[in-house]
Amino acid sequence: MAIATNKGLSLAREIYADRSKRVRELRRDGKKIVGYICLYPPVEIITALGLVPFRIFGDMSEPITAADRVSTTMVCPFVRSILDLGLKGKFDFLDGVVGAHTCDIGAGIILQWRDAIKDAPFTHLLDVPHTDHAPAVDYFEGQINSFKRHIEELAGEKLTDDKLKKACEMHNEQRKLVRQLYDLRKPDPPLLSSAENLEVMVALSSLPVEEGNSLLEDIIQEVTERKVKPSPKKVRLLVWGPVFDNTALYDLIESADAHVVVDDTCVGTRAFWADVKPPYNLHALAQHYLVDIKCPRTYRQAEPFETRRDYDKDLDSRFNYIKKAIVDWGVNGVVLQSVKYCDTHGYEVPNLRHYLDTLGIPSIYIEHDYSERSMAPIKTRVEAFVETLG
Amino acid sequence: MSDSVAPAKTEQKRAINRLKSMYPLRNLVAQDYINTLQASNEGKPTVWAMLNYWEGDLPLKAMGLNIVYPENYSTLMASSGTAEPFLDASDSDGFPTHMCGYGRSTIGYSFRMMKQNDGKIPPEAPMGGMAKPTLLLGSGIICDARFKWFQALSRYFDAPEWCLEMPMMGTFEGTEPDLEEYQVKFLVRELRDFIAFLEKLLGKKMDWAKLEELIEVGIKIHETCWQIHELRKVSPCPMHSTDFWSSMPPALFFAGDMYEALKCYQDMLTEVQERVKNKVAAINYPEKYRIVFAELPPWHSLKFFDNLAEMGWNFVYESYGYHNPRPPDLSKVSDPVEKLARLSRNFVFNVHPYAKADGIENPIVETYLRIAKGWKADGLFLHPLISCRAASAGLRSVQDQLQKRLDVPTLWVEGDIIDKRVFNPQETLARAEAFEQTMEHYRKVRKSRGLDW
Amino acid sequence: MDIIASKLFFTGIDIGSTMSKAAVVDAEGVMLGYVIGPTGAEHRRRANMVMEDVLAKCGVSLDEIAYIISTGYGRVNVPFADKQVTELTCHARGVAALFPDVRTAIDIGGQDAKVLKIKNGKLVDFLTNDKCAAGTGRFLEVAAETLGLELNEMGRISLQSDTPVKINSLCTIFAQQEIIASLSEGKPLPDILAGVYIAIATRVVKLARQLKVEPPVVFTGGVAKNGGMVKAIEAVLGMPVSVPPEPLITGCLGAAILARDEAFKLINRGEYKLQKKQLSEAYIEFTEKTR
Amino acid sequence: MSGYYLGIDIGSVGSKAVVIDGSRIISSAVIPSGTNYATTSAAVKAEVLKLAGLKEGDITASAATGIGGRNAGAGSYHSVILCDARGVNLTFPAARSIIDIGGQGSQLTSINETGQVIDFSVSEICATGSARLLQVVARILQIGIEEIGPLSMKAVRPSNFSTSCTVFLETEVITRISQGDKPADILAGIHRSIAEKISGMARGVALNPEVAVIGGGALDIGLILAIEEKLGMKALVPENPRIIAALGAALIARG
Incomplete structure (x- = not known):
């Protein structure tokens, strides 16, 4: 393995700072790199076929200039940032790109990619149904199946039950290790800062699963043993919302006398709470992604066929995993962050805040435009929020 | 018969030559609001539904339910200038301000009704208001707001909700030949579950005969509408976009009595055929430019199209999402649920037939290329919206590709469906004058390339 | 001690x-x-x-x-x-010191506007606008510059209006153009000023409504010195507000x-x-x- | 064509008027826009007629443009896009693209050899990307508008700005000064952000060489350089870039 000079947290930081470095090396060694957007494309299939999955993010420090050519300014800036980087040739190391219809604008990336970016020879758009209904799971299994058939062409090999099983086990191992990583923030003060944690999460999304797993093992050991620990702070916060792949917000919050100890974001825990269940077949993957991953993009109810709706029961069925995290990590405040123009998360805000109110957990809602520069005005609000908690 | 182009002097009050057959169709929507209020007063169930491209409309109608469409209601709020306080109400209940304008205005309506007015209709509501729902029907077609917004309404109503499924729009992943049957199977299962749910909710059985009959009427309505809009390919175009928008609900979501709607559309077809025969234009001025409008119109400023008509701008086609495609031949399908599944699926895959052959892999782009060619557009009027992501996101690609492939230029005017403050009609008119030069230029370029318009 | x-x-x-x-x-x-x-x-x-x-x-x-x-x-x-x-x-804390019963405070400063919910003298919730200068004191300054008036005389003049001009623009810079357009159309100065106040008040009250305004309401910040602005806030809010003797x-x-x-x-x-x-x-x- | 033709352009910052005869400019005038478009129009008209040595009755036809152009009492009103096209076509017959950086917004226009508008793009809804920004910054730095360009060329490390709102940028500039940023760097940073915005608008509009830069913003050599750098092409700048739209209006009046 090529990158042996650096290890543990400092390796995570290195990859965080230069995400494509390792996959470029792997590509030079003959590996094929498959970029994927959002956390719904089943990475297990990519891994099982000997390809390297690479999660595509935007870049919050890069001003969006080229994307105006292909998108309007009134859509999700995360999506615009990805398009912008694509148009600037920054994804030239990808052999394939897989998108998912997890939200309308996100799905559009693949269409724009085909229209304007054209960088990767292979593109696939996975339709993801909107509900967790049983027919929807079967439909999604069919979608995964046609994705499998398509990407087998790129890989030049067929997916076998055995390869898929092995890949599922490796990714499940990663899920387990990530949960252990998050456990390191249960003590007060936490053993790991939220910015360090994010660097690890971003690094994982930029590495082959086996390298990610050994990185996680190293880091868990390193953190458990290290002498210098984060200092105590006044409050313990949970951060909720869509994609957040930059340490700026976490640094900002932690500079305001608060620790972020856990999150419900799609770069953080969302993809890691649940394991893919045996038997490790396509149906299990459909069930895992569509039903077990809890993202507001999927419509769910307290129970199917319910002829009466109870608001509080409804909220509890949708958000009780957040309640559990609040209890387990000793959280005393929640920061709801969202990217401007995100409909799927936006509609959730008043209801989630109401739910937190009923739990007696104060919350604050902040909106940003997925740029480092939009963090500055948020600072005062986060500080004042922390002051109200004190 | 060049004299017949010139309209009689008395009709020259309005620059747009409205179709007489449009008015009864427009009134059918009003009837739904009245019926639903009455039903609610009598304690009968009422439904708030999202546009669902007939999947839900027809089973609900077959079960005798009264339906209103909040999306349509917000356009009424916008066009009657009453939307602003409702938007403010949504903001004040903590919903982010950047979201769908339709969603925000009806969330605001629900908030006013349930949290500020004792469950009664707010007095400022236009058209007498929407009665409190006993069922909410969300939909997964076209945009995320369609189900998230309805889910968010649980904040105000204890009404149960169902979210209807639909595969996403035409992409090669969805149009491989063997996928059609798999998609139909998915929709059939979903619809059977939905009908079972309705039966459980209402405590009565589906009237299958009625459902089949309504599907047949619906297919006839769609066939008639399709014929009407094909006739708009002639020059001068006999029907203006404003007439389409005013008359679309009985085809788009089967507003009003469907039998009556069919009769009205047949009258409209006759009137349009007459106009074509007599070369009567949809505007009372010579048709200088044929314009295609995309996407959602500025409901609050429709009078603006009269000003453009005075300049000889005829709007010949519009808003693909509001048009039904020609219905498929379903005569060999016996199961009504399957018929319905195929009819609805046809919207997604026939408004957007996947056209890899042209080297275009973007269904919306493909759609507008087809429209621009078919309806011989001199220009595209693009109206990206502040508060609608789904309708705005792909418009840059549409603009680019139309220019590149067909030399059809675009007038880009930012605005909104609801919020009239962001739309400047006067400035737009000044720009339209400049755009005429652009259209003239590209007319020559198209000729030189051998294109026929 | x-x-x-x-x-x-x-x-x-x-x-x-x-x-x-x-x-x-x-x-x-x-x-x-x-x-x-x-x-x-x-x-x-x-x-x-x-x-x-x-x-x-x-x-x-x-x-x-x-x-x-x-x-x-x-x-x-x-x-x-x-x-x-x-x-x-x-x-x-400062507002509560002056008005111990206060539940809601609205503060309009030079570049921002904020709404505070206060319980027992303590901040419990808040909202700020920090993306756009519309709805802040800067908007007023721009209006004053445009009209060639002193900030402190604007309020008095505006109080003579009963038909405020409608200012639609979402951007302070464009609002300035609207003001000039109104002047050019011959609209009376008091009506234009009152329109400016209503425009600011509408934005701020919108913010306030998100927090569910509870009386008593206190209005502070440099802009609160302006009688016209106070009147506009009360009108749009639909309830009286108190202003400290020195709201800054x-x-x-x-x-x-x-x-x-x-x-x-x-x-x-x-x-x-x-x-x-x-x-x-x-x-x-x-x-x-x-x- | 005999006779005299008057073009008036009432912008948000400056009001301009041009008188032409059949083929050439007789006189031009630029005055600051006041708070009443009608009064300003009358004043700039009086000025340009005086310079031409003409009376109002000598004018065969007139046309107006600009934000206040409808109040100018001219024979017709046209969008700035059309006027820019005509004015630039006369000034620089080789020009095929126009960047007009005005006081409250910018326009990009592409034209053919006859001055016909082929495509255009207009900045919208927000004043970012206009010359207004420069005015604001000049005031903070306490320098004259004309000093901005030369000063900005001394920049070593152009400042980065986090906001694009003209109003908030004011505060940010103040903050930057307090952090020790040099005025030259601040100005260069502003130039960059305007050039950035303008090149963003250039999307649909094919920016074919030659490119003419006009409007009040074109007086600023620093901004011109930033635009040239961003677009990677040389700009044509008229001697008096502010009067081009008024010239175009006069040409439209002439027919």
Whole structure:
């Protein structure tokens, strides 16, 4: 393995700072790199076929200039940032790109990619149904199946039950290790800062699963043993919302006398709470992604066929995993962050805040435009929020 | 018969030559609001539904339910200038301000009704208001707001909700030949579950005969509408976009009595055929430019199209999402649920037939290329919206590709469906004058390339 | 304790985007005096000047100041402050000191607007606009510049209007053009001004509604000095608002009171000495006695 | 064509008027826009007629443009896009693209050899990307508008700005000064952000060489350089870039 000079947290930081470095090396060694957007494309299939999955993010420090050519300014800036980087040739190391219809604008990336970016020879758009209904799971299994058939062409090999099983086990191992990583923030003060944690999460999304797993093992050991620990702070916060792949917000919050100890974001825990269940077949993957991953993009109810709706029961069925995290990590405040123009998360805000109110957990809602520069005005609000908690 | 182009002097009050057959169709929507209020007063169930491209409309109608469409209601709020306080109400209940304008205005309506007015209709509501729902029907077609917004309404109503499924729009992943049957199977299962749910909710059985009959009427309505809009390919175009928008609900979501709607559309077809025969234009001025409008119109400023008509701008086609495609031949399908599944699926895959052959892999782009060619557009009027992501996101690609492939230029005017403050009609008119030069230029370029318009 | 306490003073300094303010309170939390001056480009120097001025005005020497809290957007640029607290918390505290029953406070400053929910004198929730200058005092300044008026005469003129002009623009710069267009159309000045106030009030009240406005409402910030603006806020809000005699100083007053609270907390915990290196004799005496 | 033709352009910052005869400019005038478009129009008209030595009755036809152009009492009103096209076509017959940087917004226009508009793009809804920004910054730095360009060329490390709102940028500039940024760097940073915005608008509009830069913003050499750098092409700048739209209006009046 090529990158042996650096290890543990400092390796995570290195990859965080230069995400494509390792996959470029792997590509030079003959590996094929498959970029994927959002956390719904089943990475297990990519891994099982000997390809390297690479999660595509935007870049919050890069001003969006080229994307105006292909998108309007009134859509999700995360999506615009990805398009912008694509148009600037920054994804030239990808052999394939897989998108998912997890939200309308996100799905559009693949269409724009085909229209304007054209960088990767292979593109696939996975339709993801909107509900967790049983027919929807079967439909999604069919979608995964046609994705499998398509990407087998790129890989030049067929997916076998055995390869898929092995890949599922490796990714499940990663899920387990990530949960252990998050456990390191249960003590007060936490053993790991939220910015360090994010660097690890971003690094994982930029590495082959086996390298990610050994990185996680190293880091868990390193953190458990290290002498210098984060200092105590006044409050313990949970951060909720869509994609957040930059340490700026976490640094900002932690500079305001608060620790972020856990999150419900799609770069953080969302993809890691649940394991893919045996038997490790396509149906299990459909069930895992569509039903077990809890993202507001999927419509769910307290129970199917319910002829009466109870608001509080409804909220509890949708958000009780957040309640559990609040209890387990000793959280005393929640920061709801969202990217401007995100409909799927936006509609959730008043209801989630109401739910937190009923739990007696104060919350604050902040909106940003997925740029480092939009963090500055948020600072005062986060500080004042922390002051109200004190 | 060049004299017949010139309209009689008395009709020259309005620059747009409205179709007489449009008015009864427009009134059918009003009837739904009245019926639903009455039903609610009598304690009968009422439904708030999202546009669902007939999947839900027809089973609900077959079960005798009264339906209103909040999306349509917000356009009424916008066009009657009453939307602003409702938007403010949504903001004040903590919903982010950047979201769908339709969603925000009806969330605001629900908030006013349930949290500020004792469950009664707010007095400022236009058209007498929407009665409190006993069922909410969300939909997964076209945009995320369609189900998230309805889910968010649980904040105000204890009404149960169902979210209807639909595969996403035409992409090669969805149009491989063997996928059609798999998609139909998915929709059939979903619809059977939905009908079972309705039966459980209402405590009565589906009237299958009625459902089949309504599907047949619906297919006839769609066939008639399709014929009407094909006739708009002639020059001068006999029907203006404003007439389409005013008359679309009985085809788009089967507003009003469907039998009556069919009769009205047949009258409209006759009137349009007459106009074509007599070369009567949809505007009372010579048709200088044929314009295609995309996407959602500025409901609050429709009078603006009269000003453009005075300049000889005829709007010949519009808003693909509001048009039904020609219905498929379903005569060999016996199961009504399957018929319905195929009819609805046809919207997604026939408004957007996947056209890899042209080297275009973007269904919306493909759609507008087809429209621009078919309806011989001199220009595209693009109206990206502040508060609608789904309708705005792909418009840059549409603009680019139309220019590149067909030399059809675009007038880009930012605005909104609801919020009239962001739309400047006067400035737009000044720009339209400049755009005429652009259209003239590209007319020559198209000729030189051998294109026929 | 009374004798010694009477010797303790506390300062709050609020470096805002356009104005810098400072206030001194005594051990009872009673304000001795305040100063207000413009914030220039150099915050640090401004902080020193405002500090000097307020001490001079109150007849207190630096040695007698037990604790200093800085606030406002330039709060990091007050090198001699013991602590920085956000303007939100300070405003809430200052408003509650003046109006103990207050539940909602609306503050419109030079570059921002904020709405505070206050319970038992404490900040419990808040919202700020920080993306757009529309709905802030800057909007008024632009209007005044455009119309060639002094800020302080605008309010009076606007009160003569009963048919305010509708200002639609979402952007301060474009609103300026709308104002000029209205003038060119011959619309009366009072109506235009009243329109400007309604436009600002509408934006701010929209913000306030998100927090569910509960009376009593207090209106502060530089803009609250303007009678026309107060009237517009009341009209759009549909309820009366109270305005402090000097609406600019709630932030620094709150900061001073919080400084007092903080100092006493430390004193009572016996940690004060560690905090403050240059203590006056009075403090040493005090801390030793309380032990 | 005999006779005299008057073009008036009432912008948000400056009001301009041009008188032409059949083929050339007789006189031009620029005055600051006041708060009443009608009064301003009358004043600039009086000025340009005086310079031409003409009376109002000598004018055969007139046309107006600009934000206040409808109040100018001219024979017709046209969008700035059309007027820019005509004016530039006369001034620089080789020009095929126009960047007009106005006081409250910018326009990009592409034209053919006859001055016909082929495509255009207009900045919208927000004043970012206009010359207004420069005015604001000049005021803060206490320098004259004309000093901006030369000063900005001394920049070493152009400042980065986090906001694009003209109003908030004011505060940010003040903050930057307090952090020790040099005025030259600040100005260069502003130039960059305007050039950035303008190149963003250039999307649909094919920016074919030659490119003419006009409007008040074109007086600023620093901004011109930033635009040239961003677009990677040389700009044509008329001697008096502010009067081009008024010239175009006069040409439209002439027919």
